[in-house]
Amino acid sequence: MVTSHTYLEGDDYRRLQECIHCGLCLSACPTYLVTGVEADSPRGRLALMRALDLGEVPQSSAFTHLDLCLGCLGCQTACPAGVSYGHLLEKTKAIRRPALWIRWALAAVTAPVPLRLLTAWLRLLQTIRLDRLLVRFPLLPQVIRMQLRGLPRLKGLPFTSRTEQVLPAAHPAGLRQGRVALFTGCVMDRWYQPVHAATTRLLRWNGFEVVIPPGQGCCGALHAHAGLLGEAEELLKRNRDALAGMEAQAVIVNAAGCGAQLADKLWPDGEGPPVVDLSVFLTEHPLEPPRYKLPEITTYDAACHLYHAQGVRSAPEQLLALACETVETLPEADQCCGSAGLYSLLQGQMSRKVLALKVEQLRLLKATKLVTTNPGCQMQLQAGLQAAGIPMAVDHLGELLDRAYRRDPAYRQTFNLSDQAT
Numbered sequence: 001m002v003t004s005h006t007y008l009e010g011d012d013y014r015r016l017q018e019c020i021h022c023g024l025c026l027s028a029c030p031t032y033l034v035t036g037v038e039a040d041s042p043r044g045r046l047a048l049m050r051a052l053d054l055g056e057v058p059q060s061s062a063f064t065h066l067d068l069c070l071g072c073l074g075c076q077t078a079c080p081a082g083v084s085y086g087h088l089l090e091k092t093k094a095i096r097r098p099a100l101w102i103r104w105a106l107a108a109v110t111a112p113v114p115l116r117l118l119t120a121w122l123r124l125l126q127t128i129r130l131d132r133l134l135v136r137f138p139l140l141p142q143v144i145r146m147q148l149r150g151l152p153r154l155k156g157l158p159f160t161s162r163t164e165q166v167l168p169a170a171h172p173a174g175l176r177q178g179r180v181a182l183f184t185g186c187v188m189d190r191w192y193q194p195v196h197a198a199t200t201r202l203l204r205w206n207g208f209e210v211v212i213p214p215g216q217g218c219c220g221a222l223h224a225h226a227g228l229l230g231e232a233e234e235l236l237k238r239n240r241d242a243l244a245g246m247e248a249q250a251v252i253v254n255a256a257g258c259g260a261q262l263a264d265k266l267w268p269d270g271e272g273p274p275v276v277d278l279s280v281f282l283t284e285h286p287l288e289p290p291r292y293k294l295p296e297i298t299t300y301d302a303a304c305h306l307y308h309a310q311g312v313r314s315a316p317e318q319l320l321a322l323a324c325e326t327v328e329t330l331p332e333a334d335q336c337c338g339s340a341g342l343y344s345l346l347q348g349q350m351s352r353k354v355l356a357l358k359v360e361q362l363r364l365l366k367a368t369k370l371v372t373t374n375p376g377c378q379m380q381l382q383a384g385l386q387a388a389g390i391p392m393a394v395d396h397l398g399e400l401l402d403r404a405y406r407r408d409p410a411y412r413q414t415f416n417l418s419d420q421a422t
C-alpha cells in the first residue's frame with residue numbers, strides 16, 4: 001500500500017495509476033523511436049514519475065529521461081486509458097527549479113526587454129549577413145547554428161513597436177459578423193508580426209472587427225513546461241487582465257503552443273470569451289474562400305500543441321484545400337518535429353534526431369511549401385530543411401491563406417497591398 005507521496009496526491013496519483021502498461025503509446029513517442037529505451041517512452045516515464053513520487057529513485061536519474069521528453073503529447077492521443085500525461089509531466093517538472101541559465105534563456109525569448117535586445121542583436125547579424133557565415137562556422141555549437149538557420153527574416157520589421165502599435169484600425173471589410181480579440185504573445189509579437197498582420201486581414205475580410213488589446217505578453221507556456229508554474233500563472237494573469245472586458249466573442253490565437261496554454265488556463269472560471277485557434281475560427285464561420293488558388297504544391301505538418309493538446313485535426317487542412325491547387329499529404333504529420341519550445345536549445349542532440357525523422361519524410365515529397373501553425377515548429381522545420389539542402393520553404397497557415405487572398409485585386413485594394421508576393 002502506498003503511504004508517502006512526495007508530490008502526487010489524490011487525483012494526480014489516481015491519474016498516474018490509470019496507466020495499464022499496454023504500450024500502445026510507444027510507437028507514438030518520438031524519443032522512444034530514437035532510443036528504443038523503455039525509460040524514454042511514455043510508459044517508462046510514468047513509471048519514473050511514480051518512483052519519484054514514492055522516493056524510490058533519485059531526482060537526477062529520473063530527470064535524465066524526463067528531461068528528454070518533448071512534451072509533444074503524442075502519447076496522450078494514443079492512450080486508450082486516457083492518462084493525462086501532460087498534466088503529470090507539468091506537475092513533475094515543478095518539483096525542481098530549473099537552472100539559472102535556463103531561466104535566462106526563457107527570459108531572453110519571452111520577457112519584453114530581453115526579447116527586444118535579442119531581436120536587435122539578431123537583426124544586426126542578419127543585416128550584415130553574419131548569420132550566413134556563422135551557420136557554416138564549425139566551431140559554433142550546432143544548437144546555435146540550427147537556431148540561426150531557422151530564424152525568420154527580422155530585417156524590415158518594426159524595431160521597437162508592439163503589434164498593437166503597428167497594425168491599422170481593424171474594422172471588418174465586408175458584412176459584419178462580429179468582433180474578436182487577437183492574442184499577440186511574445187515571440188510572435190516580435191518576430192512574426194507579418195503573421196499577425198495576415199491574421200488580422202483574414203478576419204477582417206471575412207467580416208470581423210479585430211481588436212488587439214495592449215498589455216498582453218507571453219502566455220507562460222514555456223514557463224509551465226519548465227516547471228515554473230508560479231511564473232506561468234503570473235503571465236496568465238497579466239493576459240487575463242489585458243483581454244478581459246474587450247467585448248469580443250473569441251480570443252483568436254495563431255500560435256499552437258500559446259493556444260494550448262490559454263485554452264485551458266486563461267479563464268479558470270470560464271468567465272471570458274473562448275480561446276480559439278485561427279484555423280478553427282475561420283472554418284466554423286461563414287467564410288468567403290479565396291477567388292484564386294496558389295499554384296505551388298503544399299504540404300502540412302501539424303503542430304503538436306494544435307493536434308494533440310487542442311485536438312484540432314481537420315481545420316488547417318480544410319483551409320489549405322481552399323488556398324492551394326495541390327496539397328500533398330505528409331505521412332506522420334502529427335509526429336513532433338523536435339522543436340518543443342526551449343527543447344531544441346536544451347536537448348539539441350535529441351531534437352535534431354527527432355527532426356531528422358521528419359526531414360526524411362519531407363524529402364520524399366514533391367511539395368515546395370510546408371505549412372504549420374506554430375513559430376517554434378516553423379523555425380525548427382526551416383532549419384532542418386535548409387541544413388538538409390531541401391528546397392522547401394515553411395510558411396504559417398495564416399500567411400499562406402493571406403497570400404491566396406492577395407491574388408484577388410479587391411483584397412489588395414481593401415488592405416492597400418502591393419501585388420508582389422502573390
Ligand code: SF4
Pocket residue numbers: 028029030031032040041042045068069070071072073074075076085
Ligand atoms: S510527450 Fe511526446 S516525447 Fe514525451 S513521452 Fe509523450 S510522446 Fe514521448
Ligand code: SF4
Pocket residue numbers: 018019020021022023024025026042043046075078079080081082083
Ligand atoms: S497507452 Fe496509456 S495506458 Fe498504455 S502504456 Fe501508454 S500511457 Fe499507459
